Amino acid sequence: MCGIFGLLIHPDYQASKHAAKEVLHGLARMSEARGKDSSGMAFLDFGQNEAKVLKGNLRLRELLKDPSTQSKLDASLDAWRKQRVPFLAFGHARLVTNGSQLEQVNNQPVVKNGDLLIHNGIITNHEVLWESLHQKREFQIDSEVILATLSDKLLSTAREVPLSQVFDRMEGTFSIMAFLGSRQEMLLASNNGSLHYIHEPGKFLAFASEAYFLQKITQKKAWRQFSDTDPEIRAVGPWAGVWIDPERCQIQNLDWHRPVKASQELKKKWNNNILEVKGNHPQKAMVLEPEVYFNRNRETALFNLLENPKEKVRTLRRCTRCILPETFPFIHFDAKGICNYCHGYKPKSRGNRLPELMDMLEPYRKPGRQDCIVPFSGGRDSTFALHMAKKELGLNPIALTYDWGMVTDLARRNISRVCGKLGIENIVVAADIRWKRENIRKNVSAWLRKPHLGMVPLFMAGDKYFFFYTDRLKKQTGIKLNLWGINHLENTDFKVGFAGIPPQFDKEKIYSLSLARQLKLFGFVGSQLIQNPGYLNQSWLDNLGSFATRFLAPKRDEFHLFDFYPWDEAEIDNTLREYHWEKAIDTSTTWRIGDGTAGFYNYIYYTVAGFSEVDTFRSNQIREGMITREKAVELAERENEPRFETIRWYLEMIGLDFTASIKKINAIPKLY
Structure with missing residues (x-):
């Protein structure tokens, strides 16, 4: 979930300080793509046995520019050249999960009992692990439990133990570099392979969260001044480790x-000098977990603001075959009360065609190497697609996650659970979350001033770059194949229907519009901009890019799992349980819980129009013969109940007042 990186240089290795600095800076800047919420770096002084740690609530590129960072980097490089001691610097670009970035102890490197750790991933059962450890817990961050476990299980015993005995109780993902201060040893370890390194024995070692970062740095001019070889980039894991002797720059690969057995030779006491570096970001927590901070029983006045017009909604005329109501855009009914959406529906299920898909995948296979990219949002369908890619299709996938700003911490934990159990590398592209949330705030604020249901999809514009980053990763890795878990039953034509775009029953992909419809949609949005200039804000270029990415970007060498395998809710939910998949506290379903936006916009649709995505989804299930109409009515009524905790979280994260926002939504004239 974060970016970790580092550079170790042997005391006698002949390279310029400038080249070493450029290599380190290059790794740092690229690692920031994985997390921009906070950062930290450590510079180790082997002459004084002191770790100089800087961290704070600022982006890594800002930390690199800070005078304190520059002076400590220069001092470390001077000591390496003049005192002939190892140069070791490492850092962390954080995508915040648990543990507020406003408290420096929760930022990384984590420092505990003279040891240091940088961690990419999430330990999802850290609360349980602490119960059996002798170490005292000091911080909120889950990563602390890794250092405590290393101390208890490996460093405090004279007997030899396998890494499996140290790490196997941990659920979630971890790719780590631990510096064990009293022994002056380093450990690289990973359970999912999201850790890569270059090593020239007796010369240097460089590591990063992604092989691409190392590949790019070796193509820089500074690298040619640093090394005259074309190095091999190696992966740590999954389920593997590397011991490193920093003074000799030698490694030992660990099964x-x-x-x-860690060295039992205790060296001179290692000291840690920690400096908090202040950034210019607002002092606002990046993560507030709904299950911890928001509760309808404690906030009854706020909870009671939410409307649930189910009694009025029950009186709406509905299709006699599905459950779509009369307020649905472009709907009309025949003499039997059956709607045009049922008449125009083309069945999506094509049976189990996995053997056919297996044959089509043959040209893409790379035995023993990664050969597929699975876009992985942390939702239930992408989870199932990743499971099928690995377990049933025999692929070696990379899971790609685009964290655009409204991905919930719950989704991040589920991503870690699945990737950790499957041993799958998770490449994360993290947006500038503060900037993205500010864009959303401006767009929602503009919408609240002049609400129009046709403009609600603008709230989600920022997440469509998933398509762009999937294509970019294919180019970076040389992997041609990507497998999507898009569920055709989630077709939501009504969203553009409210913009005046009629349904297109013959389209092949749910995220597609004909050219004529695209132009009409563009015209609608343009008219809204004229009527509501509040939309003309800093987000507009981002929104245009989202439109281009979703509708215009080329789609090559991609397959959709549910074109070849029946979507079955019970089977998917059973699979999720295998991974100890976590559910939200404010809904019984596993659907739409990975992104906080859904609870908000579905509240708008339901209160104003009397239906939401739930109704379209359950209607499609009826048409496919998966559930009865009676069951769909029951599920829709339950699943359309307002999701208080999620809506509270969403408005808090984008910086809008809950009371004022909900009152404005409730005041919108109803369509029924």
Whole structure:
């Protein structure tokens, strides 16, 4: 979930300070793509046995520019050249999960008992792990439990133990570099392979969260001044480790199940000098977990503001075959009360065609190497697609996650659970979340001033770059194939229907519009901009890019799992349980819980129009023969109940007042 990186140089290695600095800076800047919420770096002084740690609530590129960082980097490089001691610097670009970035102890490197750690991933069962450890917990951040476990299980015993015995109780993902201060040793370890390194014995070692970062740095001019070889980039894991002797710059590859033993030779006491670096960001927490901070029982006045017009909604005329109401855009009914959406529906299920898909995948396979990219939002369908890619299709996938700003912490934990259990590398592209949330705030504020249901999709514009980053990762890795878990039953034509775009029953993909419809949609949005200039804000270029990415970007070498395999809700939910998948506290369904926006916009649709995405989804299930109409009515009424905790979280994260926002939504004239 974060970016980690580092550079170790042997005391006698002949390279310029300038080249070493450029290599380190290059790794740092690229690592920031994985997390921009906070950052930290450590510079180790082997002459004084002191770790100089800087971290704070600022982006890594800002930390690099800070005078304190520059002076400590220069001092470390001077000591390496003049005192002939190892140069070791490492850092962390954080995508915040648990543990507020406003408290420096929760930012990384984590410092505990003279040891240091940088961690990419999430330990999802850290609360349980602490119960069996002798170490005292000091911080909120889950990563602390890794250092405590290393101390208890590996460093405090004279016997040899395998890494599996140290790490196997941990659920979630971890790719780590631990510096064990009293022994002056380093450990690289990963359970999902999101850790890569370059090593020239007795010369240097560089590591990063993505192989692409190392590949790019070796193409820079500074690298040619640093090394005259074309290095091999190696992966750590999944389920593997590397011991490093920093003074000799030698490594030992560790088998996960073979006993290993840390050095019992205690060196001179290692000291840690920690400096908090202040950034210019607003002092606002990036993560507030709904299950911890928001509760309808404690906030009854706010909860009671939410409307649930189910009694009035029950009186709406509905299709006699599905459950779409009379307020649905472009709907009309025949003499039997059956709607045009049922008449125009083309069945999506094509049966189990996995053997056919297996044959089509043959040209893409790369035995023993990664050969597929699965876009992985953390939702239930992408989880199932990743599971099928690995377990049933025999692919070696990379899971790509685009964290655009409104991905919930719950989704991030589920991503870690699945990737950790499957041993799958998770490449994360993290947006500038503060900027994205500010864009959303401006657009929602503009919408609230002049509400129009046709403009609600603008709230989600920022997440459509998933398509762009999937294509970019294919180019970076040389992997041609990507497999999507898009569920055709989630077709939501009504969203553009409210913009005056009629349904298109013959389209092949749910995220597609004909050219004529695209132009009409563009015209509608243009008219809204004229009527509501509040939309003309800093987000507009981002919104245009989203439109281009979704509708115009080329789609090559991609397959959709549910074109070849029946979508079955019960099977998917059973699969989720295998991964200890976590559910939201404010709904019984596993659907639409990975992104906080859905609870908000579905509240708008339901209160204003008397239906939401739930109704369209359950109607499609009826048409496919998956559920009865009676069951769909029951589920829709339950699942359309306002999701208080999620809506509270959403408005808090984008900086809008809950009371004022909900009152404005409730005041919008109803369509029924």
